[in-house]
Amino acid sequence: MAAEGSSSIDALSQFKLSTALGPIGASVNFTQSNLMMVIAGLLTLALLWVGMRPRAMVPGRLQAAAEMAYETILSMCTETIGPEGRKFFPFVFTLFFFILFGNLMGVFPYAFTFTSHIAVTLALSLLVFVLVTVVALKEHGLHFFSYFVPAGVPKVLTPLMVLIEVISYLSRIISLSVRLFANMMAGHVMLEVFGAFIVMLGAAGLIGWIPAGLSLAVNTALIGFELLVATLQAYVFAVLTCIYLHDAVHLH
Amino acid sequence: MRLLPAALLLFLPVVAHAAEGGMPQLDFANPLTTSQVVWGAIIFVVLYILASRFALPKVGEVLEERASRIAQDLETAQAAKAKSDAAVLEMTEATAKARADAQATINAELEKAKAKAAEQAAVLNEKLERQLAESEAQIVAARTAAMGALRQVATDTAQTVVARLTGTAPDQARLNAAIGGALASRGLG
Numbered sequence: 001m002a003a004e005g006s007s008s009i010d011a012l013s014q015f016k017l018s019t020a021l022g023p024i025g026a027s028v029n030f031t032q033s034n035l036m037m038v039i040a041g042l043l044t045l046a047l048l049w050v051g052m053r054p055r056a057m058v059p060g061r062l063q064a065a066a067e068m069a070y071e072t073i074l075s076m077c078t079e080t081i082g083p084e085g086r087k088f089f090p091f092v093f094t095l096f097f098f099i100l101f102g103n104l105m106g107v108f109p110y111a112f113t114f115t116s117h118i119a120v121t122l123a124l125s126l127l128v129f130v131l132v133t134v135v136a137l138k139e140h141g142l143h144f145f146s147y148f149v150p151a152g153v154p155k156v157l158t159p160l161m162v163l164i165e166v167i168s169y170l171s172r173i174i175s176l177s178v179r180l181f182a183n184m185m186a187g188h189v190m191l192e193v194f195g196a197f198i199v200m201l202g203a204a205g206l207i208g209w210i211p212a213g214l215s216l217a218v219n220t221a222l223i224g225f226e227l228l229v230a231t232l233q234a235y236v237f238a239v240l241t242c243i244y245l246h247d248a249v250h251l252h
Numbered sequence: 253m254r255l256l257p258a259a260l261l262l263f264l265p266v267v268a269h270a271a272e273g274g275m276p277q278l279d280f281a282n283p284l285t286t287s288q289v290v291w292g293a294i295i296f297v298v299l300y301i302l303a304s305r306f307a308l309p310k311v312g313e314v315l316e317e318r319a320s321r322i323a324q325d326l327e328t329a330q331a332a333k334a335k336s337d338a339a340v341l342e343m344t345e346a347t348a349k350a351r352a353d354a355q356a357t358i359n360a361e362l363e364k365a366k367a368k369a370a371e372q373a374a375v376l377n378e379k380l381e382r383q384l385a386e387s388e389a390q391i392v393a394a395r396t397a398a399m400g401a402l403r404q405v406a407t408d409t410a411q412t413v414v415a416r417l418t419g420t421a422p423d424q425a426r427l428n429a430a431i432g433g434a435l436a437s438r439g440l441g
Contacts (some may be wrong), residue, residue: 012275013276015276015277016276017276017284017285017288028291029283029291030291031284031287031288031291033288033292034288034291034292037291037292037295041295041298041302044299044303044307045299045303048303048307048308048310049306049310052307052314055314055317057321067314067315070315089308090303090304091300091304094296094300094303094304098296114288116277117277117285117288118277118278119277119280119285119286119288119289120288120289120292123289123292123293124296127296185277
């Protein structure tokens with residue numbers, strides 16, 4: 001709850017950054033967002049490391065999960081990008097699980113969701129954009145720019161089409177980052193608002209208990225929904241990265 | 253994506269309130285906003301290196317090992333199957349051959365037995381035929397003898413009957429002629 005008063009709901013303070021790890025973190029501006037990133041990374045590595053430790057011929061549960069994660073992303077890469085997809089597999093894998101764990105951990109109380117920060121998602125989408133462009137230039141050289149000239153367009157319209165193609169190419173950065181950021185932020189705002197409803201209505205006495213209970217039910221449903229969105233958005237980010245990489249490798 | 257407009261509509265007052273304080277995400281005056289990106293980049297790069305160099309190859313290794321093991325086992329199974337197929341074929345052939353051999357032996361024995369039986373039957377037939385002929389000859393002889401005796405009996409009986417009835421002995425020549433005629437008329441002469 002915000003300090004201004006109990007009547008207003010402060011749904012945004014949950015996104016406020018602060019430093020983590022005490023004075024050491026504060027001295028290098030290490031935020032709680034970064035702490036969650038480290039945990040997300042550690043979880044990703046732990047899934048692979050701990051899961052694959054038995055190296056069993058017939059995998060146990062955790063090993064099966066690790067193998068499934070590996071094979072799902074690998075098939076996503078090879079099916080979307082083509083045989084060249086193997087090269088980009090570690091990148092897509094890291095990207096997917098970094099975002100997935102970031103999203104999923106955010107549903108826990110007191111956890112910070114680093115994917116709800118546009119700066120973070122923008123950085124990730126810029127990384128993808130730069131990678132895609134570099135790959136395309138490396139694969140096709142200057143021929144890459146023919147990507148912006150659609151085939152079968154009248155000569156008169158070509159400048160316009162090129163302009164549109166360039167804009168749509170550049171807008172990938174925005175759409176990729178805003179999609180993830182907006183989904184995560186919207187979900188967390190809703191959770192906060194309904195959570196505040198529960199407290200405010202519950203404190204209003206007997207009349208408030210029914211709507212408070214309803215808000216609790218909504219929040220319960222929202223958490224399930226958030227889990228779905230968290231997984232889906234990580235998947236969408238990874239799949240779009242694969243599609244962009246496919247375009248870069250094959251030019252259409 | 254669909255969630256966003258709905259959320260914005262529902263919580264327009266909240267968003268309006270937020271605009272006053274500003275979204276912390278857009279507060280670029282806060283050094284933490286940019287510092288988290290810098291740290292994020294470092295963390296991401298370290299994660300990428302650790303995953304691509306150490307963690308992921310480990311998984312790939314195990315999967316490859318399993319795939320090769322499965323392929324090898326499949327190959328072994330294939331070989332075993334081929335072997336068993338060959339054995340089955342061999343057995344089938346051997347069985348067929350044995351059956352044919354047995355059938356041939358049976359047929360040969362059957363032919364032999366048939367021939368022997370036919371021979372024995374022929375011998376027996378001949379013997380029976382001979383016996384039949386002998387018996388027939390005996391019957392004919394007996395009949396001839398009986399027929400011979402018939403004339404004597406008839407003559408004697410006729411002589412006695414005539415002698416009794418007439419009191420005189422019949423003329424021998426006439427009697428003989430009458431008896432001969434009677435016998436001839438009945439086909440017994």
